[in-house]
Amino acid sequence: DAGVIQSPRHEVTEMGQEVTLRCKPISGHDYLFWYRQTMMRGLELLIYFNNNVPIDDSGMPEDRFSAKMPNASFSTLKIQPSEPRDSAVYFCASSLKGSTEAFFGQGTRLTVV
Amino acid sequence: AQSVTQLGSHVSVSEGALVLLRCNYSSSVPPYLFWYVQYPNQGLQLLLKYTSAATLVKGINGFEAEFKKSETSFHLTKPSAHMSDAAEYFCAVSDLNDYKLSFGAGTTVTVRA
Numbered sequence: 001d002a003g004v005i006q007s008p009r010h011e012v013t014e015m016g017q018e019v020t021l022r023c024k025p026i027s028g029h030d031y032l033f034w035y036r037q038t039m040m041r042g043l044e045l046l047i048y049f050n051n052n053v054p055i056d057d058s059g060m061p062e063d064r065f066s067a068k069m070p071n072a073s074f075s076t077l078k079i080q081p082s083e084p085r086d087s088a089v090y091f092c093a094s095s096l097k098g099s100t101e102a103f104f105g106q107g108t109r110l111t112v113v
Numbered sequence: 114a115q116s117v118t119q120l121g122s123h124v125s126v127s128e129g130a131l132v133l134l135r136c137n138y139s140s141s142v143p144p145y146l147f148w149y150v151q152y153p154n155q156g157l158q159l160l161l162k163y164t165s166a167a168t169l170v171k172g173i174n175g176f177e178a179e180f181k182k183s184e185t186s187f188h189l190t191k192p193s194a195h196m197s198d199a200a201e202y203f204c205a206v207s208d209l210n211d212y213k214l215s216f217g218a219g220t221t222v223t224v225r226a
Contacts, residue, residue, distance in 0.1 A: 004156070031212050043203065043216040056213065091156060095212055100145050102165050102214060103158035 004105035008094050012111045018080040021108045024073055025094030033102060034077050035091040036068055043091075049075065050097075082112045114142050115206040117187075119217035127225045130183060132176075132191040136204030139185065146187040147205040147214065148178055157203065165209075174198070177199050199224045 005024040010086070013019050016077040025032045033048040047057040052069045060067070079086055090111050093102040138146060145164050150156040161172025165208040168180040174197075178189045187204065204217040 014122050033213065045213050048213055050212075066141070093157075100147075100162055100207070100212075101159050102148075102212070104158070106154075106156045 004092055004094050004103050006090075006105035006108050008031075008108060010109045010111075011029055011105065013082055014113065015074065015080045015083055017112075018078065019082045019086075019110060019112075021077040021090050021092075021110070023075045023077070023092030023105060025075070025092070026096075026103055028036070028096065029094035029103075030067060030097040031095045031102075032075050033093040034075070035093065035104075037089045037107070038087075045089075063080075070075075076108060086111045087111050115140050115208055117146075117204045117206045117215065118218040119204050120218050121220055122178045122218065123221045125223045125225060126162050126194045128196055129193050132189075132194045132198060132222065134189040134204075134222070136137055136189065136203050137185050138187060138204075138206050140206070142178070142209070143155070145207045145209065146178075146180065147207075148172065148187075148189045149203045149205060149216075150174075150177070151201045151203065151219075153200075160189070160202075183206060194222075194224050196226065197226050199221060 007022045034046040044060045044061045047067045049069045065078045089107045091107045093104045094104045117138045123223045147162045148160040151157050161170045163180045171177045176191045201219045201221045205214040
């Protein structure tokens with residue numbers, strides 16, 4: 001398996017634009033997580049899904065952020081409108097029910113100017 | 114909510130010397146504990162995990178960690194540092210029936226030749 005695949009790896013956008021980050025989890029994994037990493041706040045869980053259903057979105061910072069998982073092999077994290085303070089590395093991770101190990105993608109580095 | 118505290122944001126060791134990274138958790142019930150490593154511009158990779166089995170856990174790349182309930186600690190060690198160990202290390206915790214991770218602030222390890 002190729003692991004968790006995220007795209008794009010880098011994104012530079014202007015303030016006010018819509019940004020969509022994409023994630024393909026490992027095939028067969030039941031859980032999908034979106035994390036954000038910044039210097040100030042470290043690694044934060046934004047939202048996670050179980051069997052494509054959002055379970056906990058309490059980490060989503062504002063209504064500008066939304067996440068979807070239309071099927072077991074694809075998820076998106078959307079920011080609309082984007083702001084400079086959204087600049088961060090966004091990680092997607094997946095895990096299998098009954099396993100304690102989460103597998104991380106290589107992340108998307110978002111820069112909002 | 115579960116949380117972990119990593120003592121020391123930066124550790125510098127000589128090649129061949131002991132690596133010791135400290136992590137303390139806050140919980141009245143022993144949780145699941147993890148150490149992840151992040152190399153520059155990469156995602157997180159699991160080094161090892163404690164899931165209430167053996168208190169001394171061996172992981173990849175020669176790392177090990179000991180769970181000490183009396184000290185609420187889960188410190189990471191490696192007897193002999195290698196240049197390739199230079200990276201950022203994160204301690205993380207999750208509840209027994211939960212799959213989401215709460216991360217510490219991270220410790221950056223540099224290895225001197």
